[in-house]
Amino acid sequence: MKSCQIVLTAFWAATVASFPAFAGNEEQNLIETVVEAYGGKALTNLARLEFTDHTKRLNFGQSTSPTLVDIGHYQASVFVDFENSRKSWRSASWSGDGRYTQNQFFDGTTGYSVNHSKQTYSKENSLSFASADRRLSYTLDTILARMLYDSSDDATLSGQEELNGEVHQKISFQANGHPPLTLFVHGETGRISMATRPHWMEGEVHTYRFDNHQRVGDLLYAGDTYVYNRSEPRTVTVSRTVSLEPDDQGLFDIPATYEQEGQGLDFSEMTVKEIAQGVYIAGQDWGFSLFVDEGDYFTAAGGYDRFPERIAAVQSLTGTQKPVRYFVISHHHMDHIGGVRELDQLGATFILHPDHLATVERALGRQLDEEERMLVPGADHSFGRVRLIDIPSGHSRHNLGTYVRDERVMFTADMFFSRQQEGGIRASAALLAALQLIGLKPDTFVAAHSSRPLTYKHLEQAVASAPDDVCPPSWLLCERQ
Ligand SMILES: [Zn+2]
Numbered sequence: 015m016k017s018c019q020i021v022l023t024a025f026w027a028a029t030v031a032s033f034p035a036f037a038g039n040e041e042q043n044l045i046e047t048v049v050e051a052y053g054g055k056a057l058t059n060l061a062r063l064e065f066t067d068h069t070k071r072l073n074f075g076q077s078t079s080p081t082l083v084d085i086g087h088y089q090a091s092v093f094v095d096f097e098n099s100r101k102s103w104r105s106a107s108w109s110g111d112g113r114y115t116q117n118q119f120f121d122g123t124t125g126y127s128v129n130h131s132k133q134t135y136s137k138e139n140s141l142s143f144a145s146a147d148r149r150l151s152y153t154l155d156t157i158l159a160r161m162l163y164d165s166s167d168d169a170t171l172s173g174q175e176e177l178n179g180e181v182h183q184k185i186s187f188q189a190n191g192h193p194p195l196t197l198f199v200h201g202e203t204g205r206i207s208m209a210t211r212p213h214w215m216e217g218e219v220h221t222y223r224f225d226n227h228q229r230v231g232d233l234l235y236a237g238d239t240y241v242y243n244r245s246e247p248r249t250v251t252v253s254r255t256v257s258l259e260p261d262d263q264g265l266f267d268i269p270a271t272y273e274q275e276g277q278g279l280d281f282s283e284m285t286v287k288e289i290a291q292g293v294y295i296a297g298q299d300w301g302f303s304l305f306v307d308e309g310d311y312f313t314a315a316g317g318y319d320r321f322p323e324r325i326a327a328v329q330s331l332t333g334t335q336k337p338v339r340y341f342v343i344s345h346h347h348m349d350h351i352g353g354v355r356e357l358d359q360l361g362a363t364f365i366l367h368p369d370h371l372a373t374v375e376r377a378l379g380r381q382l383d384e385e386e387r388m389l390v391p392g393a394d395h396s397f398g399r400v401r402l403i404d405i406p407s408g409h410s411r412h413n414l415g416t417y418v419r420d421e422r423v424m425f426t427a428d429m430f431f432s433r434q435q436e437g438g439i440r441a442s443a444a445l446l447a448a449l450q451l452i453g454l455k456p457d458t459f460v461a462a463h464s465s466r467p468l469t470y471k472h473l474e475q476a477v478a479s480a481p482d483d484v485c486p487p488s489w490l491l492c493e494r495q
Contacts, residue, residue, distance in 0.1 A: 041169050044183055044199060045162055051204030052159040056232035064260035065154050065235075066091040068253045068495045071107070074246035075348030079411050080373045084109070088249065089491050092147045093265055094157065098122050101146040102265040106485065106492045109408070113483045115492060120146035121266045128268060129275075131484040135268045136275040136434060144191030153249070155206040155224040156235040156256070158197060165189045172196060177207050205234070214319070215352070218244045230256045253495065264488055276436030279466060286327040287465060289458060290421035292399075294331065295465040296324040300349075302465050304425035306418055307332075308398045311339035314362070315416040315425050316462045319352035325360070338362045340388070342402060344427035345410040346373040350462060354378055365390060367404065367412040390414065394452065403452065405429060407444035415445070417456060424456035430473055431461035439468065441476035449473075 049057055068089045077084040090105040102119040118127040118141060125141020128134075151157045162169060162185065169187040175198060176182070182198040189195070198208035205227060210219040220243055224236035235256050241248040286296035292307030301318025305328045312328070329335055341357050343366035344350055354377050357364070365388045366374060375381050393404045401417045409428055416425040429442040449455065449470075459468045485492035 038170075040171055041185065042166070044171065044185055044201075044204075045166055045169060047201075047204035048159050048197075048199055048206065049163055049204075052156055052234045053229075053232040057156070057160055058163055060160060060233070060258070061097045062093070062095045062258075062260060062262070063156070063233075064091060064093040064257045066255050066257075066491065067150075067153065067239075067251055069249040069251050071249045072247050074243060074248070078408060080346040080369055087494060089495070090150055091491055092150050092154075093260055093262060094147075094151065095122075095262065096160070099143040100262075100266060101143055101151075102262075103147040103150060104489060104491055105148075106489075106494075108494060113485070113492065113494075115483055115485050115489075118146055118148075119266055126268065128272070130486050131481040133269070133272045133484075134275045134437070135272050136278060136438065138278055139280075140278070142191045144189065149211075152195070152209060152211065152220075152222055153239045153241060153251075154235060154256070155209070155222075155239075156233055158195065158206055158209055159234075161189050161192070161195070162187060162197060182207055206236075213244055215244065220244075220248075231258050233258065264486075275438050276434040278434050278438075279464070281433070281464075284323060284327050285465060286324075286331050288331070289460060289467060290418065290423050293418050293421050293423050294328045295425075295460045296327045297465055298323070300463055301352075302460070302462055304416055304418075304423075304460060305338075306399050306416075307336070308339070311337050313340040313342070313398055313400050313416075314338045315342035315344060315414075316427070317341070317343055317350050317353045317357070318462065319356070321353035321356045322360070340365055340398075342366070342400075342414055342416050343370055343374060344415070344462065345413040346370040347410065347428070348377075350427050351377045363388060365402065365414075367391070367414060369412050403448065403454070405442075405445050405448040407442055409442065409444075415448075417454070422455075422457040424459050425461065426459065427462035429461070430459055430468065430476075431464040432466050432468060433464050435466075439472055439476040441473050441480070443477045443480070446473055446477045 071086050071088040073084040087108045093102040100122045104117045106113055106115045120141050120143050125138040125146055126135050127138050165187040169185050172184040172186045174181055174183055177198055181201055183201050184196055184198055186196045193211045196210045197206050199206055206224055209222045213219050223240040226237035227234055228237045237254055238251045240250055281299055284298040288294050294305040296303055303314050303316030303324045306313045325338055338360055341362040341364055343364055351374055354374055358378055363386055368389045368391050390402050395402045399418050399420055401419050403415045403417060405413045405415050429445045432439040455470045
């Protein structure tokens with residue numbers, strides 16, 4: 015017993031001695047408790063770690079049908095090299111279409127995404143040590159504890175909250191390149207029971223709840239994590255493994271035979287272009303809208319949030335104050351109806367498929383009168399310069415494409431786009447099939463996720479050359495569990 019105490023004392027001295035001294039006293043005490051709970055020096059000196067999760071993922075707000083939530087199987091491995099600021103993310107997901115693998119990494123200086131099915135790669139300027147894992151590291155409380163320790167100088171206490179009937183201390187911090195994070199720490203055990211970070215919808219959060227704590231070596235981790243988007247469940251852990259001496263072989267290398275795809279397009283600034291007579295595409299980041307000049311007003315499509323900035327950009331380019339009178343809702347997915355309240359304030363009439371009305375009204379927080387909406391139940395509907403074409407797919411049971419008849423321009427959402435200067439085209443076979451069915455060959459395509467113009471030939475080529483999913487032989491991830 016006595017020798018045990020001596021060991022503990024020596025351990026404590028080592029932990030405390032290595033602790034940064036800039037946080038306030040209360041913050042520092044809580045951070046010390048967290049560090050001790052998660053393994054002391056085993057946490058603060060941790061050089062690298064890998065975790066692999068098998069999860070069930072629920073697609074609230076992004077399912078094929080507006081009335082039934084899709085549930086899919088998702089597996090991912092995240093390798094974190096704290097010493098050299100490197101991170102690798104690999105994933106495999108399963109849906110009705112079969113397996114889909116993805117891979118990206120940050121090697122300490124540069125980010126890459128790798129497509130093993132096409133044997134291509136591209137440099138990704140937007141990737142950093144913080145973002146290379148698609149924010150998956152927040153699902154492992156051990157990494158949050160380490161981030162808290164590394165951000166000690168910035169951490170502030172933000173009150174108390176009862177969780178599971180027990181008092182928790184809230185501590186908030188923002189590490190370099192990360193969003194602000196708030197951890198809910200059990201005051202006595204130092205365990206992190208919950209974490210939150212802001213959602214893109216104002217006032218909403220992503221929530222991570224941690225349960226079933228276990229140890230690997232001296233390191234503590236939650237065996238189960240439950241993730242919520244806003245208040246809806248997002249992922250449920252089926253199994254998790256954590257490795258302290260992971261092998262990095264091949265994780266930060268690209269096979270010599272792989273070809274480089276074109277550089278990513280820079281969409282960080284608002285841009286607006288006239289792509290055909292009286293037809294404009296405006297947008298920034300992931301959200302673009304089409305504007306069709308109808309004389310006294312615009313008909314528009316592309317419902318991401320921050321719509322007022324896009325109409326302002328078009329009005330500034332054209333030197334007019336023409337309003338948006340009609341707005342086409344492509345489909346019911348949460349991101350594509352993010353701007354409906356803004357559009358409502360602009361007084362636009364919504365044009366939409368009847369199946370999407372309930373979702374749009376929920377997002378608006380009110381019911382639409384008949385004169386405020388135009389329902390398009392058929393597969394094909396024309397008004398003004400515009401023809402609407404319903405393109406059903408596994409992505410969304412209904413999805414309205416907006417076609418400008420006189421200029422042969424088509425705008426689609428989540429079906430056909432590239433965010434790279436060359437190549438990198440994502441195309442849906444359902445779009446090609448729908449166009450073939452009605453004998454329509456648009457000259458130019460633009461999309462809700464990219465203003466890069468593509469052609470009908472691009473669509474045909476991309477659909478014809480879509481490869482089967484390929485999993486690198488060294489990955490253990492592609493075997494579904
Ligand atoms: Zn979608």
